[in-house]
Amino acid sequence: MAEEIAALERTGTWDVFTPPSSVRHITCKWVYKIKTRSDGPLERYKTRLLDLQNAFLNGELSEEVYMQPPPGYSIPDGMFLMIDLGPVRYFLGLEVSSTSDGFYISQEKYIQDLLTRAALGDERTVETPMELNVRLRATDGDPLPDPTRYRHLVGSLVYLAVTRPNISYPVHIPSQFMSAPTSVHYSHLLRVLRYLRGTISRLLFFPSSSSLQLQTYSDATWDSDPDDRKSLSAYCVFLGGSLIAWKTKKQVAVSRSSVEAELRAMALLTAEVTWLRWLLADFGVSAAAPTPLLSDSSGDISIARDPVKHELTKHIGVDAFFLRRC
Known part of the structure; x- marks a missing residue:
């Protein structure tokens, strides 16, 4: 507390004087936090x-503000103070370690805390985060009497997918039932947690000696939702040997064939690649070479190359033309 007061006085944050009787003043309070290592x-x-060793002082106020204690507010010249904490090791639940080979990013402590909060009641693990060919419906199982715990776990797992792309799809499925989850949906959520328990030490690796060439992979699951018959798009993007982007997303329209679903997934990825190429150019990285887009659908590859398949693509002409043009 003494260090905080000294910092405020050193930067001339306020003037101490008796305020006019006609003004209203705001209150303030101490905020305490215990910072832990990863x-x-x-x-x-x-x-x-x-806040932040007075970083807010960069903003100019046009009006007078009175605070108790102390009243008044003034802006000193110069820069605000910041603390050099050294190389990043732990930030917002992300653990970062570096070697001569590159950087490793994980969320092991975050997973441990999540498993503690989940209180599974057993020590079982599973080999995969989701069973094959799962098609969950909104009406499967009995409604949970209190969905709060379900929603909390889903939200935590969505954040965990920042470093665990292999749970992106298994978390996307239960997240569709946030408004009215059931016992069946909850059991699939617990499977993801048991998978994480058995793979808690896995990390993302970003090699220091890697090319700056983008390479992308696209896929889709046709007719994956038994309730609305919509398909799922999925993709991942590598910059050299580093996985830098991935997504699982339900398509906005119903696809009439697996080829159509795959084409929409490729169009989604093409938009992402276009943005990433612009971003790399802003960083001074040349993106003159074409970006390979890999798909396992021979039908889509044919449509992307052949502009005369009008009968097959007229109802999805925008996506087909956009993909072909890019």
Whole structure:
């Protein structure tokens, strides 16, 4: 607390004086937080009266603000103070380690905390996060009396997919039933947790010696939702040997064939690649060479190459033309 007051005084955050009787003043409070390392031990005690060692002082206020204690507010010249915490090791649940070969990113402590909160009641693990050919319906099972726990677990798993692309699809499926989850949906959610328990130490690796060439993979699951008959698009993008983007998303329209579903997935990926190429160019990375887009659908590859298949593509002409043009 003393260090915080000293920082505020050093940067001239306020003037101390008696406020006019006609003004209203705001209150403030101390905020305490215990900061821990990624593996659990105490790192430091953190105290804040305002925020980020006064980083907010970059903003100019046009009106007078009175605060108690103390009243008043003024902006000093210069830069605000920041603390150099060294190379990043733990940030928002992400654990980062580096070697001469590259960077490793994981969320092992986050998974441990999630499993503790989930309180599974057993130590079982499973080999895969989801069974094959699962087609969940909204009416499967009995409604949960309180969906709060279900929603909390789904939200936590969605954030965990930041470093675990292999749970993107298994988490996408239960997340569709957030409004009215059932016992069957919950059991599939617990399977994902048991899979994570058995694979808790897996990491994402970003090699330091890697090409800056994009390579992409696209796939789709046709007619995957038995309730609305919509398909799923999925893709992943590599920059050299580094996996940098992935997504699983339900398509907005019903596809009349597997080829159509695959084509829509390829169009979604093409839009992502177009943006990534622009982003790399902004970073000064040349993207003059074409980006390979790999798909296992020979029908889509034929449509992307042949502009005369009007009968097959007239109802999805926009996606087909966009894909072919890019």
